[in-house]
Amino acid sequence: MFSYVFMKILEGRPRSYDRRMDKASRGRVGEIKASVVKEVPQDAAVLEIGCGTGELAAMLIGRGAVVDAFDASPAMVEFVRERIAEEGLDTRLTVRHMGVDGMDSLPSSHYDAVVSTLVFSELTADERGYALKYAARVLKPGGQLVIADEVVPRKAAARILQRAVRAPMLAATYLVSRASTRPIADLAGEVAEAGFHIDKEVRSHGDAFALVKATLPAR
Ligand SMILES: C[S@@+](CC[C@H](N)C(=O)[O-])C[C@H]1O[C@@H](n2cnc3c(N)ncnc32)[C@H](O)[C@@H]1O
Numbered sequence: 033m034f035s036y037v038f039m040k041i042l043e044g045r046p047r048s049y050d051r052r053m054d055k056a057s058r059g060r061v062g063e064i065k066a067s068v069v070k071e072v073p074q075d076a077a078v079l080e081i082g083c084g085t086g087e088l089a090a091m092l093i094g095r096g097a098v099v100d101a102f103d104a105s106p107a108m109v110e111f112v113r114e115r116i117a118e119e120g121l122d123t124r125l126t127v128r129h130m131g132v133d134g135m136d137s138l139p140s141s142h143y144d145a146v147v148s149t150l151v152f153s154e155l156t157a158d159e160r161g162y163a164l165k166y167a168a169r170v171l172k173p174g175g176q177l178v179i180a181d182e183v184v185p186r187k188a189a190a191r192i193l194q195r196a197v198r199a200p201m202l203a204a205t206y207l208v209s210r211a212s213t214r215p216i217a218d219l220a221g222e223v224a225e226a227g228f229h230i231d232k233e234v235r236s237h238g239d240a241f242a243l244v245k246a247t248l249p250a251r
Pocket of ligand 1: 081082083084085087088102103104105108130131132133148149150151154155159
């Protein structure tokens with residue numbers, strides 16, 4: 033369940049990323065994305081933060097969404113551009129090479145939903161705060177925010193297990209990628225702090241994974 037740590041290594045290989053992530057997580061990453069898709073209204077205008085290979089965007093498009101996506105990795109963005117061309121998605125999907133620090137360039141009150149999977153655990157606390165502030169800015173009033181990511185379990189025993197299992201994986205990952213991921217201590221709390229109403233927080237994978245769905249209150 034803590035194999036998400038390896039995602040930093042797999043991210044360097046967009047062509048095999050989804051297949052390897054699905055294998056490393058024993059199918060859970062696919063399930064997580066499916067559960068995010070279910071929370072997004074059909075035919076929505078969606079912003080995806082850190083789209084990776086565009087797998088989630090493609091699933092949303094399958095439900096009528098139009099998706100603007102961005103990612104900080106040039107290799108991922110290049111892969112998504114190829115995907116758009118190959119799959120004829122140019123009227124449904126746009127992708128920008130951009131980090132969350134570029135979110136101030138996005139249009140205000142424009143999107144029905146903002147989504148993100150397995151990205152917030154790669155961000156610093158400041159970056160998460162910035163991303164959430166601008167997620168609130170770009171959503172229409174009443175719009176939905178859906179984030180799924182690795183979090184710190186609530187029970188001490190599960191936290192100890194998480195640390196013990198992650199430590200060797202983190203070391204191996206850091207040696208290869210010079211980067212790591214951090215489970216988030218209070219994802220729902222950070223979302224609420226940014227002015228959202230929390231609709232639900234669903235924990236899974238031994239309490240170490242959370243899907244947070246929140247609504248931007250009408251102003
Ligand atoms: C583990 S991958 C997840 C990709 C995709 N969301 C998924 O679930 O398959 C994390 C992604 O976040 C992107 N990322 C990391 N830091 C970012 C940042 N500051 N701004 C935008 N994207 C970022 C990475 O380039 C990578 O594509």
